[in-house]
Amino acid sequence: MSQQIPLDPAVAARLKRNADGLVPAIAQQYDTGEVLMLGWMDDEALRRTLTSGRATYWSRSRGEYWVKGDTSGHVQWVRSVALDCDADTVLVKVDQVGAACHTGRRTCFDADVLLPADQ
Amino acid sequence: MSQQIPLDPAVAARLKRNADGLVPAIAQQYDTGEVLMLGWMDDEALRRTLTSGRATYWSRSRGEYWVKGDTSGHVQWVRSVALDCDADTVLVKVDQVGAACHTGRRTCFDADVLLPADQ
Numbered sequence: 001m002s003q004q005i006p007l008d009p010a011v012a013a014r015l016k017r018n019a020d021g022l023v024p025a026i027a028q029q030y031d032t033g034e035v036l037m038l039g040w041m042d043d044e045a046l047r048r049t050l051t052s053g054r055a056t057y058w059s060r061s062r063g064e065y066w067v068k069g070d071t072s073g074h075v076q077w078v079r080s081v082a083l084d085c086d087a088d089t090v091l092v093k094v095d096q097v098g099a100a101c102h103t104g105r106r107t108c109f110d111a112d113v114l115l116p117a118d119q
Numbered sequence: 120m121s122q123q124i125p126l127d128p129a130v131a132a133r134l135k136r137n138a139d140g141l142v143p144a145i146a147q148q149y150d151t152g153e154v155l156m157l158g159w160m161d162d163e164a165l166r167r168t169l170t171s172g173r174a175t176y177w178s179r180s181r182g183e184y185w186v187k188g189d190t191s192g193h194v195q196w197v198r199s200v201a202l203d204c205d206a207d208t209v210l211v212k213v214d215q216v217g218a219a220c221h222t223g224r225r226t227c228f229d230a231d232v233l234l235p236a237d238q
Contacts, residue, residue: 008233011233014231019138024143024157026145026154026157028152028154032152033147033151033152033153034152035145035147035154035210037203038143038145038203038208050233050234078234080232080234080235081232081233081234082228082229082231082232082233083228083231083233084156084157084227084228084231085220085221085222085224085227085230085231086227087231089157089227089228091154091228101204102204103204105204108203108204108205108208109201109202109203109208109210110201111204112133112201112202112203112204112206113199113200113201114127114130114169114200114201114202115169115197115199115200116199
């Protein structure tokens with residue numbers, strides 16, 4: 001039997017999850033500062049992200065853990081992880097291999113610019 | 120009577136809100152790339168952000184619109200706004216006056232670093 005190692009209890013105690021037990025997780029390229037995407041994590045996804053070196057999310061659409069890059073090869077190597085002042089958001093600085101976005105773009109925010117209008 | 124000008128219908132049509140009618144909004148310093156904070160927007164907060172030049176959120180704790188800096192002076196001047204590929208997250212690049220965090224720190228992610236452990 002494999003042992004389940006829980007998230008650090010001190011972190012779990014201050015983490016403020018939404019009604020689904022999730023917190024938003026912002027992935028940012030550690031050196032350029034590009035905001036790559038926003039995913040969602042539960043305690044186990046955060047634990048895996050902290051311990052495995054690979055950014056790991058909870059896929060709300062698929063209802064399963066999602067180790068970024070396992071299918072696409074577009075791995076996110078974790079460089080740092082921080083909670084915000086309310087402990088309800090995670091910032092993961094990563095080294096992104098290839099495209100962060102499933103559309104093939106570098107980031108998920110490249111295509112749908114609302115302002116400035118001429119961009 | 121003041122006229123209510125709604126959010127651009129084309130944007131409203133593709134915006135994917137959560138059960139509370141909100142989307143997470145990441146505020147990023149436009150030149151340094153610092154991720155400053157994560158707030159929440161409904162259609163009206165997004166409309167005000169797009170049209171007023173001031174980042175405007177929906178305060179879930181206070182149940183009211185929150186024009187960042189109105190109380191603190193720590194205004195966020197909007198430089199650009201984008202939706203992500205799923206239209207369920209907003210990225211607002213701003214010029215942040217002073218501290219983004221209510222604790223007085225520059226960003227909300229400066230104080231609670233989980234990894235690396237020695238930081």
